[in-house]
């Protein structure tokens with residue numbers, strides 16, 4: 001089946017994340033992968049439960065918070081999913097690049113390792129949600145990323161913060177400790193600060209720079225046959 005003609009079944013509701021993940025598992029099989037930021041445990045738990053055996057990728061930029069690493073280890077022990085960790089090509093990357101070139105740093109520490117992580121895959125599950133901020137407000141459930149030649153599945157696109165909170169409580173899952181310290185969006189420690197009440201959820205990412213996305217989720221082309 002061509003990725004471009006992969007139809008998403010209309011009977012699965014936009015907010016049925018478990019149904020979306022299970023559909024992705026059936027459709028893409030061993031070609032499916034999840035890239036996870038471990039900002040929260042929800043999508044990792046959904047994928048480990050409803051598409052078991054799907055590799056879960058961590059892009060270890062070298063600058064992950066200790067709290068994020070703790071959550072990765074905790075969930076990995078608990079759920080026993082296949083964990084794949086991708087590192088930057090450290091021998092060619094200056095380790096202070098984030099101080100003077102955030103675009104270049106993200107390119108070398110996130111975008112290039114992502115390309116390796118997605119190589120040979122056909123389906124890519126991500127955790128992006130419409131409520132993350134204005135740049136993600138139109139996120140569809142399924143889209144085709146032409147630049148990367150892969151179908152992208154966003155099972156949580158329609159989920160609110162309340163959905164996430166209810167899932168964590170219902171399944172007694174551990175949280176990233178930074179969440180309770182004012183970090184609603186969590187990336188690398190040099191480029192993430194807590195946000196003030198009323199600020200946009202992603203206002204703490206690359207604060208002070210004209211940058212809102214790391215480059216992982218830019219310019220995908222939506223599959224015209226897929227569900228919005």
Ligand code: SF4
Nearest residue numbers: 102105106109188191
């Ligand atoms: S978020 Fe900051 S530290 Fe992390 S890869 Fe991007 S520029 Fe580098």
